[in-house]
Every structure is written in C-alpha cells, then in structure tokens.
Amino acid sequence: TRLPISQFSHDDIIRTAIFHPEQELILTASDDKSARLWDFDGNQLTLLQHDAPIRSAIFHPEKELILTTSDDKSARLWDFDGNQLAQFPHDAFVNSTEFHPEQDIILTVSGLKSVSLWDFPGNEMIRISFDDALIWAAHFRPEQDIILALINSDVRLWDFDGNELARLTHNQRVWSAIFHPEENFILTLAEESNARLWNLDSNQLTMLPHDAPV
Numbered sequence: 001t002r003l004p005i006s007q008f009s010h011d012d013i014i015r016t017a018i019f020h021p022e023q024e025l026i027l028t029a030s031d032d033k034s035a036r037l038w039d040f041d042g043n044q045l046t047l048l049q050h051d052a053p054i055r056s057a058i059f060h061p062e063k064e065l066i067l068t069t070s071d072d073k074s075a076r077l078w079d080f081d082g083n084q085l086a087q088f089p090h091d092a093f094v095n096s097t098e099f100h101p102e103q104d105i106i107l108t109v110s111g112l113k114s115v116s117l118w119d120f121p122g123n124e125m126i127r128i129s130f131d132d133a134l135i136w137a138a139h140f141r142p143e144q145d146i147i148l149a150l151i152n153s154d155v156r157l158w159d160f161d162g163n164e165l166a167r168l169t170h171n172q173r174v175w176s177a178i179f180h181p182e183e184n185f186i187l188t189l190a191e192e193s194n195a196r197l198w199n200l201d202s203n204q205l206t207m208l209p210h211d212a213p214v
Contacts, residue, residue: 006042016056029057035068046082061101069094086122109138126162141179150174166202
C-alpha cells in the first residue's frame with residue numbers, strides 16, 4: 001500500500017487544489033471559508049479567510065499573488081504572506097476568476113449572470129450582465145485585449161470597453177472554449193457531439209463530429 005507523501009487538511013470539503021507553476025507550493029480552497037498555502041511537506045504557510053465558502057483560488061502566473069472567489073459575494077487579492085491587497089465586491093457569489101498574464105487586471109464571473117473586468121486596486125472597469133442567460137466561464141485573449149465568455153449555447157467576444165466583437169452560436173450548451181496560443185482561432189466544445197474551429201470573426205472553419213457529446 002502506498003502512503004501519501006504529505007496531507008493538506010481543511011475542516012470541510014476542498015473545492016480546488018493546484019500546484020504553483022514554478023515553486024514547490026500548493027494552494028487549496030475549501031467550504032470551511034479558507035484558502036491555504038502549503039509547502040510540499042504539508043506545512044501550512046498562509047491562511048486566507050473569507051466570510052463564506054471559497055469556490056476557487058488561483059496563483060498569478062508570474063507574481064507572488066493569489067486570487068480567491070467566494071460565496072460571500074467577493075473576490076479577493078492576496079500576497080503570499082496573507083495580506084489582503086484588494087477586494088472586488090459583487091451582487092452574488094463569484095464562481096470564477098482569472099488573472100491577465102501581462103496587465104494588472106482580473107476577470108470575474110458572478111452569479112452566472114455577469115462578467116466584470118477589474119484593476120488591481122479593486123476598481124470595476126466594465127460589467128457585462130444578462131438577466132436571461134447563464135454565464136459559465138470567461139477568459140482573456142491577452143495579446144488582443146479580448147474577453148471570451150461561455151453564455152448558454154453561445155461563445156461571445158468583447159473588447160475591454162465592453163463592445164461585443166463576435167458571437168459563435170451552437171445548438172446546445174457550450175462546455176468549453178479555448179484560444180489558439182498563437183493564431184486567431186477558437187476551439188469550442190458543446191453538448192452536440194462535435195467540436196468546432198472558428199476564427200475571431202465568428203466564421204466556423206471546421207466541424208469535428210463525434211458519436212456522443214464531446
């Protein structure tokens with residue numbers, strides 16, 4: 001029987017656990033209202049606390065920063081010592097967030113109803129809201145200052161001023177969408193047994209059929 005090298009304990013369900021991309025660190029987030037930073041030996045280095053269960057915690061790709069999202073209607077920015085640097089208030093739970101890899105801005109999705117762009121001091125730059133749709137996730141296209149969001153059966157693109165640039169329409173709910181790392185292509189997966197390749201002008205280039213949902 002193999003035993004774990006280390007154990008990282010919370011007082012309730014752990015929602016996320018991720019590795020730091022370069023350092024020997026692990027970040028966990030839990031329904032016990034805390035996110036915790038650990039070394040590989042299982043020593044807790046930092047405790048980050050919210051007022052309600054934490055849905056996610058992520059590392060900045062280059063800086064020693066952590067971003068957490070919670071059911072307390074906030075996302076929060078922290079340094080590795082546990083100092084809260086900024087708070088991003090919302091009208092509902094915050095279900096996902098993302099750092100921009102090159103600029104000091106973040107992207108949040110709240111209550112499955114709104115997408116917001118923030119600067120690091122906590123100022124909301126834009127908000128895009130929908131009353132009759134569900135927003136599953138949102139991502140940056142860093143090189144072109146583009147926001148991508150999964151909304152019901154669509155993938156939609158906006159610029160940083162909130163102007164809609166394109167809409168990629170599917171027949172059923174979209175599960176995921178990713179940008180090509182270098183070219184102007186988007187690959188989407190939906191509940192319709194196929195993947196699709198698009199350009200940024202919303203032209204479908206290829207459909208990749210499967211025998212079941214992708």
